[in-house]
Amino acid sequence: MLGHRAVLPTVLLTLLVGAGVLMGTAAAQSQVTLTVTVVDQDGDPLSGIDISATWDDGAGGPSNETTRANGQALIDVPEGADIMLQIDDDEYVRNTPYVVEDAESESVEMTVSEAATATVSAVTADGQPAENARIRLYRDGSYVVDRNAGSDGTITTQPVEEGEYSVIVTKPGFYRNLTKVEVSDETTTTVEIREGSVLLQATVVDEHFNDSRPIRDATVRVESDSGFDGTVPTLSDGTASVSVPVNDRYDLTVTKEGYETAERRVRVAEDETSIDVDIRRTPEITLTPDNRQVVVDANVRFTVTDEYDEPVANATVSRNGTEVGQTDADGEVTATVPAAGNVTFTATAGDLTTTTNVTAFRPGEETTNGAATTPEQTETETTDGSGPGFTVALTMAALLVATALAHRRR
Structure with a gap:
């Protein structure tokens, strides 16, 4: 039993060492060599050019090499990676990195150019500096320079490839100016922009x-x-x-x-x-009773509408703080007014709330307009607006007619 226990650590150690060897072999196998040849614009090889290779969006590397007399450098990189090649030189420059996709053992040729700078000054129609103008240099499908000028309206580029560039100057309030400029050595140019x-x-x-x-x-x-x-x-x-x-x-x-x-x-x-x-109307709801003055215990129909005067369904209506119901699809609900005086009704729909008052009275009591109502008045009122005052007038007229007839008979 003890013998078996002694053997186990040895076996584990052997497996770990073996795995390490295999991993090291796999790592070595995953490397490939790029043969990079650096040439100038005429296709002539350049020696002494420092090359830096990175991958994984710059997280991997760098792997640095310098070109030999034949303009070549051998660079080891991970197999299958996308490799970005850049140069570092005082005399030569490349505007954009050279990219090798899905790297394998292969030869690539990277063209570079003699370095130059451009000083661009933006001015207005009266010759004044165009402060804070945006100045861009465009070439081969990309912006090589994109900077804002200072108070003097001028920028000087970093070293760029010699050649023709589109110089684009913009500024709020001014028309865009596009000018072709040949850049070599230390080029200077002035671009005018006009207001509009x-x-x-x-x-x-x-x-x-x-x-x-x-x-x-x-x-x-x-x-x-x-x-x-x-x-x-x-x-x-x-x-x-x-x-x-x-x-x-x-x-x-x-x-x-x-x-x-x-x-x-x-x-x-x-x-x-x-x-x-x-734009939309400010959200609101309105609570409207079909009658604002009623007899105690009468039913009142309430209608809840929104800011567009459209019915609001499922709005909660309360009477003096006590819920009496929810509106139907037409925005309506019916509630009684059980007590005399001003009764407050409240409607709530979501975050919106509104209130209204209904005045209830008992027959014989004074209403809000100061008039008194009696049972007799209620019974004698007609739908055409006639009431007790109209009955008295008829009676007085009849008495006057009777009196006149009596005098004639005498």
């Missing part, structure tokens, strides 16, 4: 309805980070137009009494720009 404006039109509508309804007399405020600020009302067709500087971003704020505030962000380039803004 275009029309920005906002159309304000309420899309609650099947056919969107334009909103008149809404206030549209237009602001930009560069300092523009303008306010204009909407017309009967819901439109509001304002002239704004070109090539800028604007914040639109639309307000109108009874409506929720709407905010939009819009980019304006160099053409007329339109934007649609949907």
Whole structure:
């Protein structure tokens, strides 16, 4: 038994050592060699160029080598990885890294160019520096330089490849300028940009309805980070137009009494720009009784409507804090008024609440308008508006007629 226990650690150690050997062998097998040849724009090999290889988005490596007299360098990298090759040299440069996808033992040729710099100055039409202008150099499908100029409107690039570049200068309020520039050694160039404006039109509508309804007399405020600020009302067709500087971003704020505030962000380039803004009425509910003055214990039908005067179903209605029911599909509910005086009814739908009062009275008691009601008055009132006063008038007229007839007989 003891012998078996003594053998077990030895077996485990042997397995671990064997696994380590296998892992080391696997690791060695996963390496491949890239034969990298660095050439100039004429295809001639360059010696003494430092190459750095990284992988896994820069997390792996670097593996560094220097080209020999034949312009070649041998670089060991992980098999199947995407390898990014970059150079570090005072005389030569490459704008973008050279990428080897799914690496295997292979030969690649990497072209580099003599280094140059460009100093670009942006000025306005009156020759003043275009402060904080954005200056970009574009070549071979990508932006090589993208920087904002300072107060002097000027940038100087890092070393870039010699050759032709598209220089693009933009600034809020100014038209975009695209200029072709040949960059070599230490190139300097000046680019002029001109101010301009275009029309920005906002159309304000309420899309609650099947056919969107334009909103008149809404206030549209237009602001930009560069300092523009303008306010204009909407017309009967819901439109509001304002002239704004070109090539800028604007914040639109639309307000109108009874409506929720709407905010939009819009980019304006160099053409007329339109934007649609949907605003909705401020959410609210209204509780309306079919009669505001009733006899005690009478039933009152209440209707709950929303901000669009549409019925609100399942709204909870309470009387003096006690729930009396929920509205039906038509937004209606019926409740009694059991006590005399002002009785408060409350409707709640979600986060919205509203109240209303109903006055109840007993026959013979004074109502809110100061008039007294008696059982006799209630019985003698007719639907055409006649009442006790009309009966007295008929009686007086009859007495006058009788008196006149009596005098004639004498």
